[in-house]
Amino acid sequence: MNIPQTNKKRIVIIGGGFAGIALAKKLRNKNVQVVLIDKHNYHTFQPLLYQVATGGLEAGSIAYPIRKVIQGYKDFYFRLTSVKEIDTVNQKIISEIGDLYYDYLVIATGSKTNYFGNKEIERNSMSMKTIPQSLNIRSLILENFEQAVLTKDVTESNALINFVLVGAGPTGVELAGALAEMKKAILQKDYPDLDISKMQINLVQSDDRVLSTMSEKSSQAAEKFLLELGVKIWKNVRVTNYDGRTITTDSNLTFETATVIWTAGVQGAVVFGLPASSLVDRVARIRVNQFNQVKGFENVFAIGDIASMETDKFPNGHPMMAQPAMQQGRLLGDNLIQLMSGKKMKPFEYNDKGSMATIGRNLAVVDLPHYHFNGVFAWFVWMFVHLISLIGFKNKAVVFLNWAYNYVRFDREGRLIIRPYKKKSFITFTSDEV
Amino acid sequence: MNIPQTNKKRIVIIGGGFAGIALAKKLRNKNVQVVLIDKHNYHTFQPLLYQVATGGLEAGSIAYPIRKVIQGYKDFYFRLTSVKEIDTVNQKIISEIGDLYYDYLVIATGSKTNYFGNKEIERNSMSMKTIPQSLNIRSLILENFEQAVLTKDVTESNALINFVLVGAGPTGVELAGALAEMKKAILQKDYPDLDISKMQINLVQSDDRVLSTMSEKSSQAAEKFLLELGVKIWKNVRVTNYDGRTITTDSNLTFETATVIWTAGVQGAVVFGLPASSLVDRVARIRVNQFNQVKGFENVFAIGDIASMETDKFPNGHPMMAQPAMQQGRLLGDNLIQLMSGKKMKPFEYNDKGSMATIGRNLAVVDLPHYHFNGVFAWFVWMFVHLISLIGFKNKAVVFLNWAYNYVRFDREGRLIIRPYKKKSFITFTSDEV
Incomplete structure (x- = not known):
C-alpha cells in the first residue's frame, strides 16, 4: 500500500462513513499515523440518497471528497480499495492493493441491504x-x-x-x-x-x-x-x-x-476474518463492549452501523443511524488516545437527539426525546438539520439553492438518465409503422 | 413508437443538441406534429463538458431534461432511442423502438470524435x-x-x-x-x-x-x-x-x-440510409443547400455540426460550433412553416458573433469580429456568455454559485469517482507488507 513505516502507532480505519469520518477528524494531528480506507473516494450523506434517486438533488451535492476532509492532517493516508480480509493473528488487513499492518484497527464498514436470504x-x-x-x-x-x-x-x-x-x-x-x-x-x-x-x-x-x-x-x-x-x-x-x-x-x-x-432491512457490512463469536447473528453486526472494542480484542474496534453494543437501554444495539455512528466515532477518537497513553477509556452512552422523516412539501414528522410534532414547522426543522449536517459550505449552498428552487417551482430538474440502468426491456417492440 | 396519426404534418427531428432544440422551440404550437428523438433524455451544454471532466461542475448543471424544454408544447413527442437507419424511399426512420413515418425529416445528430481511422x-x-x-x-x-x-x-x-x-x-x-x-x-x-x-x-x-x-x-x-x-x-x-x-x-x-x-478532430455523426452523394467525405458531414436541405431531397434537412453548407465565405461548411447550429435551427423553424404553406424559404446566412476560450482563472481569449482581447475582462465576458447561454434558471444559478465558490476558494469539489472508469490497472500489486 506504500505507507511509510514510522515510529508512531498506526491506526487503520476501514470506512469513511459517518463513524469513520467522525473518528478521523478526532485523530487530526494527534501523533499517530492514520490510514483511512474506503471503497469510494467520497463520503456519502446517506439521509439524502432518496433525493438523488428522485431527481431533487445531484449526487455531487450529497457527497464529499474524503481526501478533502483530511487535507492538511499530518500523517494521514487515504487509500481507495476494498478490504478482503482481516488477519487478527498477524495484525494486518489484506486488501486488493496489498496488505497493511495495524497497531489499532477500527471497523466502520457500515451496513448493506438485507434481503433475508431471498x-x-x-x-x-x-x-x-x-x-x-x-x-x-x-x-x-x-x-x-x-x-x-x-x-x-x-x-x-x-x-x-x-x-x-x-x-x-x-x-x-x-x-x-x-x-x-x-x-x-x-x-x-x-x-x-x-x-x-x-x-x-x-x-x-x-x-x-x-x-x-x-x-x-x-x-x-x-x-x-x-x-x-x-x-x-x-x-x-x-x-x-x-x-x-x-x-x-x-x-x-x-x-x-x-x-x-x-x-x-439492513445488515452489517462485515469484513472477513473475525471469529464468528464476535458477530451478532441476526443482522451480522459485530459485538462490541461499551468502548466499541470487538469481543476478544484489545486493539480492534467497530463503530457505527456495523457495531452492536448491547446495553440495558438498547438490548439489540443502537439504531443503525448517523447519530450513534458519529457519537461513537468521536468518542473512540478520544479513547484511542487514552488507551495509547495507558489511561482509562470512557464508556459510550448514546445521546439520542431524536429522529425525523420528511414525507413531502411542508410535510415532515419529528420526534424529540420528549416532544413530537409534525407539519410545516417539522418540515423546516428537517431541512435545517439536514442542511447544517452536510459537509462543506458549497454543498450546503447548492442543496439550499436546489431546495428553494424546487419549492418555488414545484420542480426537480435532476431527471437525467446519465448512465442507463441496464435491465432487460419490459416490453418488446414490433415494427408498428405509424 | 406509439405516436398518434393526425391530419397534421409530422416533422421528425433526430437530435436534441443546440440545433435540434433551437428548431423545436421555433415549432412550438405551430399546427404541426413534432417528434424529437435523442439517445439521451437531456440536452448537453457541450462547451462546459471540460469543467465536468475536471471536477469544476456537476454533470446535472450542464444538462437539461429535453422533456422539460418541450413541456406544454402541443402535439410534441419525445422519444428516447437511437435511429438505426433512414429510409428516404418510404419516408420513414427505423429505430430501436420501431419505425416512424415522416413528412419532414431533420437530421441534427451533431458530431463525434474523429480518430482518422486509427x-x-x-x-x-x-x-x-x-x-x-x-x-x-x-x-x-x-x-x-x-x-x-x-x-x-x-x-x-x-x-x-x-x-x-x-x-x-x-x-x-x-x-x-x-x-x-x-x-x-x-x-x-x-x-x-x-x-x-x-x-x-x-x-x-x-x-x-x-x-x-x-x-x-x-x-x-x-x-x-x-x-x-x-x-x-x-x-x-x-x-x-x-x-x-x-x-x-x-x-x-x-x-x-x-x-x-x-x-x-470531429466528424459528422451520420445516420445510415442517405445516398453517398449527399455526404461530404472528409469529415462525414451531410451536404446541404442554403436552406439546409439535404442534396437531392425536398423534405429532408440537416442542421448543425452534421450539416455542411458550402458557401463562398465557408467553402468547407460552417464551423462545427453551437452558434451556427442554433442559427440554422431557428431559421429552419421559420422555413418549414413557409415551405408547408407554399411560401419561399429564406437562405441561411451565418452571423458570426465571435469565439472565445478560457484558459484558467482570470485568463481567457475573445475574438469579436473586429476586435480581439484577452485577460481578466475576457474571462468575465466568457463566464457571462456561458452563464446566460445555459438553459434554465436553476442551472445558471448553480453554475454561478459553483464558479464563485471555486474562484474564492481555489477549489473544485467535484472530485468524486462515482462510477469508476474501468481500465486495466496500470500497475500490478504485490503483497508489500508494511
Missing part, C-alpha cells in the same frame, strides 16, 4: 445504500416512463409505472413521498401522452404502522400525509417473492410491477 | 463529446492519482500522472488549463505523499499554433497563459499511435502516459 428478490429489486444505487433508481424510474409511452398494452404500461417500495422505515416513507410529488408536479407534465393517474406508489410494510421506530403520533401523521399524497399503504403484509414482474406476498395481495425498491 | 488510438484514449465521457475522464484522472500513490516505481507513477491532450482547439486548451489549475490548487493538497511536480500536462498539436481557428493574437495570448500555468505545448507534432502506454509521434517525441485525451 436471492430472487435481491436479483430483481433495487436497493439504495450508495450513490450509484440511487442513480440507478433514478435512471430506472425514468426509463420505465420512457418505455411506458411506447406501448398500447395497458397491462404493460401500468406495470411500468407501478412503483412498489418494500419497507416503511424513513427511507421507504421518504421515497414514497418524493415519488408521489414527482407524479403530481413533474411526470404528469413530462408525459402528457400517458395516463398518469395509472401511476401507483405502493408502500408495503410487514409492521402494523409506518415509521415503526418512531412515535405512534409520528406514524399516524406520516400515514395521513402519505395517503393525502396518493401513496397506497399496505400494512401487515410480508413480501415473499419478486420475479422481476410479479410480487407475491403472504396474503392474497400481488403486484405487477417493473420496479421494486427494497428498503425492508 | 483504431488503436480510439481504443486506448478518451474522448469528450458527451457527459458520460466527461465523467469517465474525471474518474480516470482521479483513479490515476489513487494508483500513483501506491507505487514506489517512479517510471510508473510518472506515467500515471502524465496527461497528454492531443489537439489544441478550444476543448484541448480549456482542458489543459483546467488540469493545470487542478494540479496547483487541489492535487497538490489532496496527494501530499506524491511528488506533484512530476505531474505533466502535455498539449500536442499538429498545427503551428494553439486555437488555430482563432486570431493570431488570441493564439499567442493563449500560449502565454498556458505556459505560465505550466502546460507543455508541442506544436507541429502529429501523434501516430498510442498503445495504452506509449505515445509515438511523427517526430522523435514520445510520451509514457496512462491518459490520452483526444480532441484532435
Whole structure:
C-alpha cells in the first residue's frame, strides 16, 4: 500500500462513513499515523440518497471528497480499495492493493441491504445504500416512463409505472413521498401522452404502522400525509417473492410491477476474518463492549452501523443511524488516545437527539426525546438539520439553492438518465409503422 | 413508437443538441406534429463538458431534461432511442423502438470524435463529446492519482500522472488549463505523499499554433497563459499511435502516459440510409443547400455540426460550433412553416458573433469580429456568455454559485469517482507488507 513505516502507532480505519469520518477528524494531528480506507473516494450523506434517486438533488451535492476532509492532517493516508480480509493473528488487513499492518484497527464498514436470504428478490429489486444505487433508481424510474409511452398494452404500461417500495422505515416513507410529488408536479407534465393517474406508489410494510421506530403520533401523521399524497399503504403484509414482474406476498395481495425498491432491512457490512463469536447473528453486526472494542480484542474496534453494543437501554444495539455512528466515532477518537497513553477509556452512552422523516412539501414528522410534532414547522426543522449536517459550505449552498428552487417551482430538474440502468426491456417492440 | 396519426404534418427531428432544440422551440404550437428523438433524455451544454471532466461542475448543471424544454408544447413527442437507419424511399426512420413515418425529416445528430481511422488510438484514449465521457475522464484522472500513490516505481507513477491532450482547439486548451489549475490548487493538497511536480500536462498539436481557428493574437495570448500555468505545448507534432502506454509521434517525441485525451478532430455523426452523394467525405458531414436541405431531397434537412453548407465565405461548411447550429435551427423553424404553406424559404446566412476560450482563472481569449482581447475582462465576458447561454434558471444559478465558490476558494469539489472508469490497472500489486 506504500505507507511509510514510522515510529508512531498506526491506526487503520476501514470506512469513511459517518463513524469513520467522525473518528478521523478526532485523530487530526494527534501523533499517530492514520490510514483511512474506503471503497469510494467520497463520503456519502446517506439521509439524502432518496433525493438523488428522485431527481431533487445531484449526487455531487450529497457527497464529499474524503481526501478533502483530511487535507492538511499530518500523517494521514487515504487509500481507495476494498478490504478482503482481516488477519487478527498477524495484525494486518489484506486488501486488493496489498496488505497493511495495524497497531489499532477500527471497523466502520457500515451496513448493506438485507434481503433475508431471498436471492430472487435481491436479483430483481433495487436497493439504495450508495450513490450509484440511487442513480440507478433514478435512471430506472425514468426509463420505465420512457418505455411506458411506447406501448398500447395497458397491462404493460401500468406495470411500468407501478412503483412498489418494500419497507416503511424513513427511507421507504421518504421515497414514497418524493415519488408521489414527482407524479403530481413533474411526470404528469413530462408525459402528457400517458395516463398518469395509472401511476401507483405502493408502500408495503410487514409492521402494523409506518415509521415503526418512531412515535405512534409520528406514524399516524406520516400515514395521513402519505395517503393525502396518493401513496397506497399496505400494512401487515410480508413480501415473499419478486420475479422481476410479479410480487407475491403472504396474503392474497400481488403486484405487477417493473420496479421494486427494497428498503425492508439492513445488515452489517462485515469484513472477513473475525471469529464468528464476535458477530451478532441476526443482522451480522459485530459485538462490541461499551468502548466499541470487538469481543476478544484489545486493539480492534467497530463503530457505527456495523457495531452492536448491547446495553440495558438498547438490548439489540443502537439504531443503525448517523447519530450513534458519529457519537461513537468521536468518542473512540478520544479513547484511542487514552488507551495509547495507558489511561482509562470512557464508556459510550448514546445521546439520542431524536429522529425525523420528511414525507413531502411542508410535510415532515419529528420526534424529540420528549416532544413530537409534525407539519410545516417539522418540515423546516428537517431541512435545517439536514442542511447544517452536510459537509462543506458549497454543498450546503447548492442543496439550499436546489431546495428553494424546487419549492418555488414545484420542480426537480435532476431527471437525467446519465448512465442507463441496464435491465432487460419490459416490453418488446414490433415494427408498428405509424 | 406509439405516436398518434393526425391530419397534421409530422416533422421528425433526430437530435436534441443546440440545433435540434433551437428548431423545436421555433415549432412550438405551430399546427404541426413534432417528434424529437435523442439517445439521451437531456440536452448537453457541450462547451462546459471540460469543467465536468475536471471536477469544476456537476454533470446535472450542464444538462437539461429535453422533456422539460418541450413541456406544454402541443402535439410534441419525445422519444428516447437511437435511429438505426433512414429510409428516404418510404419516408420513414427505423429505430430501436420501431419505425416512424415522416413528412419532414431533420437530421441534427451533431458530431463525434474523429480518430482518422486509427483504431488503436480510439481504443486506448478518451474522448469528450458527451457527459458520460466527461465523467469517465474525471474518474480516470482521479483513479490515476489513487494508483500513483501506491507505487514506489517512479517510471510508473510518472506515467500515471502524465496527461497528454492531443489537439489544441478550444476543448484541448480549456482542458489543459483546467488540469493545470487542478494540479496547483487541489492535487497538490489532496496527494501530499506524491511528488506533484512530476505531474505533466502535455498539449500536442499538429498545427503551428494553439486555437488555430482563432486570431493570431488570441493564439499567442493563449500560449502565454498556458505556459505560465505550466502546460507543455508541442506544436507541429502529429501523434501516430498510442498503445495504452506509449505515445509515438511523427517526430522523435514520445510520451509514457496512462491518459490520452483526444480532441484532435470531429466528424459528422451520420445516420445510415442517405445516398453517398449527399455526404461530404472528409469529415462525414451531410451536404446541404442554403436552406439546409439535404442534396437531392425536398423534405429532408440537416442542421448543425452534421450539416455542411458550402458557401463562398465557408467553402468547407460552417464551423462545427453551437452558434451556427442554433442559427440554422431557428431559421429552419421559420422555413418549414413557409415551405408547408407554399411560401419561399429564406437562405441561411451565418452571423458570426465571435469565439472565445478560457484558459484558467482570470485568463481567457475573445475574438469579436473586429476586435480581439484577452485577460481578466475576457474571462468575465466568457463566464457571462456561458452563464446566460445555459438553459434554465436553476442551472445558471448553480453554475454561478459553483464558479464563485471555486474562484474564492481555489477549489473544485467535484472530485468524486462515482462510477469508476474501468481500465486495466496500470500497475500490478504485490503483497508489500508494511
